[in-house]
Amino acid sequence: MNAHSHTDTPRHADRVGYALVSPYVVFFLLFVGYPLIFSFVLMFHRWNIVTPMEWIGLRNFERLLGDPLFYASITNTFIFLFVHIPLQLAAALGIAVLLNMNVRFRGFFRTLYFLPVVVSGVVVTILWQQLYAYDAGLLNRLMTALGAARIPWLVNPDIAMGSIAIMATWKNVGIYIVLFLAGLQNIPSELYESASLDGASPAARFFRITLPMLNPTVVVVLVLSTIGGFSLFIEPYVLTGGGPMQSTLSGVLYIYYQAFNFGHMGYAATLGFVLAVLVFAVVVLQRKSVETEGTV
């Protein structure tokens, strides 16, 4: 009897276990596994959703190699990252260091900097559209009032992506401030005390203690900003539609246009796959170059 009940109990426990994980398994299969496999199949087909799929072998890849808009969208994404990541790192770290000091209303300021993160991306973008407008935008009115020339924030192909990067930094900086604050609070205060006793200046303490000790956080911020930068979509979609002269056409925006404007689901899946490989490669390179020994 005993042996029988011993063998029964684990089986019952197994069943309960399977039942408990089944929602996640179903979710994973439906929303991750199936789309992944389906998009892999799509890469070798031409399909506009309504008519039957057509097998075209590697022609989506052939087209991608000769597509100037694909290269333009990747170049634009790198331009965005080039402006956005250093700006993001510097702003987040600078504000985090300030907020880590004994300043008045610290809690209020921490909340204030985090607010843009919780506001909808579309709402933030529409607000910035009003700021950036060439003829009647608040920024250009200010420039005119100061006697300076108006800046074509979004209508000049040379500076439009930079304008978007500034806006994206403002929107996302709060989350990275939180990460840096957590990193700063993990640095033992003894290190600063000892350095002070040895006569180290505030700048030396920042560069010799704070920055090296924050290396793991810097890597996390770098990786998250890069991945976030590669998925740039809402800002150019709402602000510029990818223009002027495709200067703000990001990789993801181009994928969206191919899929939902032109109905090229197979080609869009191919672009998505190549973009994912590119993100993976860039993140691996970043980790290799930034990570120091002991970084997790």
Place this chain on the structure above:
Amino acid sequence: MCTFWKHVLRGTFSFLALSFVVLPGCREHSPDTAPVTDVVTLTYWPAPNPQEVAFADTIVRQWNRLHPRIQVRMQSIPVSVSTEEVLLAAIAGGTTPDICSNIWPGALHEYTRAGGLLRLDRFADFDSVARSRTPDPLLQTFRSPDGGFHQMPWKTNPVMMFYNRTLFEESGVELAPRTYSEYFAAAQKLTRDRNGDGIIDVWAGERDIRPIWWQRLFDVFPFTIAASGGRTLFEQGEPAFATPATEGVFAFFQRCYAEGYYPHTYFAGGDPFILEKKATQFSGPYLVATLQSLAPRLRFGVVPLPVPDDHTGPVHTYGDYKNIAIFTTTRYPAEAWEFVKFMVDARQDLLLLTVANQLPVRGDLLTNRMFAPYFEKNPMIRSFAEQVPYTRGVDAAPDLKELFDALSQEYESCAVYGRKTPSQAVLDAQERIRAIVDWNR
């Protein structure tokens, strides 16, 4: 909970049962239809705008009265983002009507690729019916790449140049420009700061500076057709528009922006032509009714599009065609063809003019005495009617939306921002379009 679901299920079954009983009953007692066994019923989808629905309603009533054994049920195309999306979805789902009269030739390739349309030249009298109504050179432009005809040319909206007579007179421009040089000379006078505040108040013209693909159907494309004497973007299935004519068109618009005749911005808060902020506008006959209702005091004229200075012969343009097609899902192709023939008869064309103010694709539009009273009453529409024989449609190429998108981007680089020479931009546009076409083969 259980009681709740029982109620829901019972309610659903009752509703379905009632539907099966009541709906067929409604059909049987419809006054327009004869007993089901003897009557063929066709479904016809017109465009969903009120004028065309009114026209369709009139002709369907006439047809049903004259043909008790072939009844037509009219239902406007379900409202969606575009007719093309609705029709493609219907083809995929096998729910297409028998006949539709809102077929844009630019989407024909998608429909035929999906096997949705019937070849109309399978009917023995197609040639005689089509040729008696539409001039042959124009008819040939509607031939599908497989050599057949899947559409009956029906109506057109030729793109022409509207000009504001008051602004022209104020600026001392006596005649509407016919050539590029005349246009630039007029533009120099028309573009001005009226109140002396240093800001331009009136522009010679204006185009949306964003590279929106369909905007090219109202500037680069009709101008190219006009400059080349009726040629479109493709020849024998291959993009072939990298010609001096297209380069001239790109150069024309580049100069309009470079000289400041067109603004590098887009107007918010209303149509600048209606607001008298621009002196010229390129559009179709539907703008006449819009202007007459929204700006009754605005004095305007209509002329053909400007052409290169050395141009000879008639001025061609783009006609925004909407044609008739029969779908392969029809169980009654012969009866559907009879209805199509009825639709393109001269009497129905007169109704198309009087009820919907739209121009049938007829060669005898200005010579047939049946239409004369209408044009006497509507002299402005007559100008458009004169253009009908010289209109061209879009090419029967796949992915036209993306092709025009590529053309738009090159136009933007060249004309709006001046970053490319016209010849480079046209060549790049052709290469990009060739790549899209090749991928589609």
